[in-house]
């Protein structure tokens with residue numbers, strides 16, 4: 001078991017290094033000179049050279065990469081071209097906001113998804129199952145940025161119940177929660193659909209087992225059947241939830257753009273428009289690292305829940 | 313994971329011999345949800361294809377005086393956008409763009425990914441490790457993030473959207489194709505073909521591809537919906553198709569400011585994305601069931 | 608060992624063997640750990656030597672997992688051996704270049720163990736049988752006709768079954784297709800890997816009779832692999848008994864049935880539900896589970912289950928000794944008999 005955990009940890013390292021190469025390469029994917037964005041149009045040749053040197057752009061690529069990597073692992077993600085602030089600071093603040101949003105939407109998706117999935121499984125083939133399955137398909141098919149706009153139209157524009165934009169700057173907890181409500185719902189739709197599907201099929205598998213059939217046939221022990229189903233569907237559900245939490249972090253870009261929620265997605269969006277490559281790199285690198293570590297955590301958790309996996 | 317379904321007993325029509333594909337077609341013909349979704353897809357595809365002939369107006373011509381006309385009007389049945397351009401015409405033209413931007417990456421990923429996956433799976437050893445570990449790296453990013461990262465670096469425009477989305481989907485196809493290849497390669501009929509003296513190419517063509525193409529194709533079809541959402545999403549962020557071209561995600565973005573004036577018209581492009589993506593999901597689900605592929 | 612074992616063997620027995628193996632070995636690595644290093648070796652086939660004369664049926668019998676299928680694959684070079692050699696019709700199979708190998712594979716064919724996995728689900732059975740011919744450059748029409756003719760010979764009317772897919776056939780019918788596929792190239796040697804094990808008893812008899820008929824009709828040589836002693840006794844001229852990747856005894860079917868020498872062979876015959884009531888339960892059945900081919904016991908591999916195990920059995924593996932004409936046993940209980948030349 002611990003060997004498996006160790007093995008997964010070691011295997012995550014090349015993945016992270018590979019991810020860092022991709023992120024590093026982004027600067028060079030960008031059309032035009034990366035310097036051009038930093039410099040005023042009328043800068044002299046000497047000025048350009050000086051800046052190039054300062055950024056290390058005059059060295060061969062592998063050297064640039066290693067130097068960059070060396071700085072990155074110590075937490076130095078460079079300076080924003082637009083604001084001149086250290087990228088790590090911006091990313092840290094944004095990440096906090098994004099984590100809050102990802103957590104709340106995951107929680108919502110988890111609760112609603114499980115309820116929906118179980119409901120569908122216990123009422124298999126009946127109207128309620130069809131409705132629940134329908135909601136699940138809608139959840140995975142809906143463009144969540146559009147769902148966000150629809151929510152704004154309904155709850156902000158028409159009903160005027162909830163704010164449409166931003167996070168509360170100084171309004172306290174209640175205000176913050178009110179700002180969070182709509183983006184949370186929009187972001188919860190996809191994992192809700194996914195979790196509901198997984199729970200439904202896992203529960204159906206359990207319900208098809210013979211002794212469960214026997215229990216049900218006796219009409220007794222509703223509670224026992226229920227606990228059994230929940231227990232057996234748990235490992236898969238937790239895996240999905242963990243993975244979805246990661247997707248929430250990365251996938252929130254579009255929803256954050258819709259709601260101007262000051263998270264990583266919003267920062268990314270801003271960086272794209274200002275062609276602020278250091279910020280772009282910083283955000284993506286931090287999110288990817290987070291995502292890889294989260295996957296790792298899910299894997300490890302899973303081996304504790306179901307030790308058979310480690311032997312596989 | 314068992315990707316490849318080897319049909320054991322299939323109910324056949326009146327005992328007549330039936331090929332696998334005929335059995336699949338026979339099952340699909342009985343699946344009402346899939347048929348309806350397929351019909352909707354066909355309608356969307358045909359109307360997008362025929363946009364130049366059936367669109368009532370020039371999608372790029374509008375007048376400020378006609379801004380945000382409500383739906384239901386005689387000349388503009390679906391209203392007009394924030395620049396007074398006919399929504400119906402723009403939705404028809406936009407469908408072309410969105411479908412191209414959403415389908416092309418999946419097709420590219422299907423072709424490239426199948427080739428890479430089959431090579432990795434059949435060759436095994438170092439080749440396999442090299443290909444698969446490289447693919448793993450792309451799994452370090454959630455799909456949306458990877459698409460935005462690459463598009464963000466490359467800059468806006470349809471070609472860049474296609475490139476970045478292809479990069480998102482290739483590793484996924486490679487994984488499925490590789491695991492299917494490894495699975496089929498280990499079956500005895502492949503060994504039997506080798507024992508008959510068959511070389512690599514006949515085996516790949518007649519034995520491997522014939523058995524893995526179905527599952528890989530179905531997998532690719534499940535990705536179309538996501539690809540469409542992402543393609544439109546990139547335009548929505550201003551990273552995809554550039555104005556004034558009509559594209560659903562871009563239309564959604566520019567109309568977004570107008571929700572306080574007209575709540576219905578700005579929702580239409582998103583509705584179009586939603587319906588298309590859902591139809592693709594339903595069709596690929598039905599296909600998967602009909603082909604007995606479990607994921 | 609002389610450079611051409613074919614000649615050597617001819618000197619001893621009179622006719623040149625069609626197939627012979629010398630010291631065949633295959634160890635599969637078991638990998639594990641972070642770096643996927645080799646952690647252990649599965650000794651699937653270890654130092655296997657035997658001859659097959661033209662026209663005879665050599666039965667290979669042994670428990671599940673003792674390396675029978677691996678041996679068959681080594682002979683056909685579907686799996687490359689780690690050591691040892693295979694000679695077919697006087698030719699060193701391991702040295703054959705790809706072109707020559709392709710030719711050799713026309714002459715040696717294998718019927719696979721699993722009738723379900725051994726047919727491509729996407730090919731009609733007609734196409735499956737014709738495929739081998741197409742590979743060898745036979746024209747489409749001719750290949751089809753030959754395939755249909757052979758399907759008819761193995762008892763599957765091509766008009767009824769030719770266009771069917773494997774999933775529409777029963778296990779016995781599939782195995783007939785496999786036999787047709789193997790025979791369509793007109794091989795000299797047919798390796799049959801448990802051809803009837805997956806079939807019902809009544810179907811087994813039909814397929815066995817078909818195989819017997821085909822053998823005389825086409826002057827074939829069989830290597831017949833099975834774990835079922837009754838089947839082996841029924842079809843074989845000579846029998847080779849395998850235990851954990853090694854040959855423990857070889858001899859004629861009668862000799863082994865009447866006077867099995869190796870304790871393992873004795874136990875096998877004793878535990879097999881025999882048709883002959885006199886022979887039932889003469890000897891104790893084998894005690895315990897077969898040891899793992901991953902870490903086989905030192906010396907004689909059977910010693911952990913052997914009632915007669917001696918200290919020296921744990922040291923050096925017993926070499927085969929000839930106890931009677933063409934009857935060899937690898938066991939320290941026996942001294943070489945003075946066989947008249």
Ligand SMILES: Nc1ncnc2c1ncn2[C@@H]1O[C@H](COP(=O)(O)OP(=O)(O)OP(=O)(O)O)[C@@H](O)[C@H]1O
Pocket residue numbers: 635636649650651669670671672673674675676677678720834900
């Ligand atoms: N490709 C392989 N990689 C690793 N181990 C293998 C491989 N092929 C076979 N083995 C192992 O070698 C041993 C012998 O296997 P083999 O299939 O030859 O046995 P068998 O006698 O045919 O058994 P059965 O009667 O079950 O068919 C087994 O322990 C098996 O697990």
Ligand SMILES: [Mg+2]
Pocket residue numbers: 675676677720800801
């Ligand atoms: Mg076997």
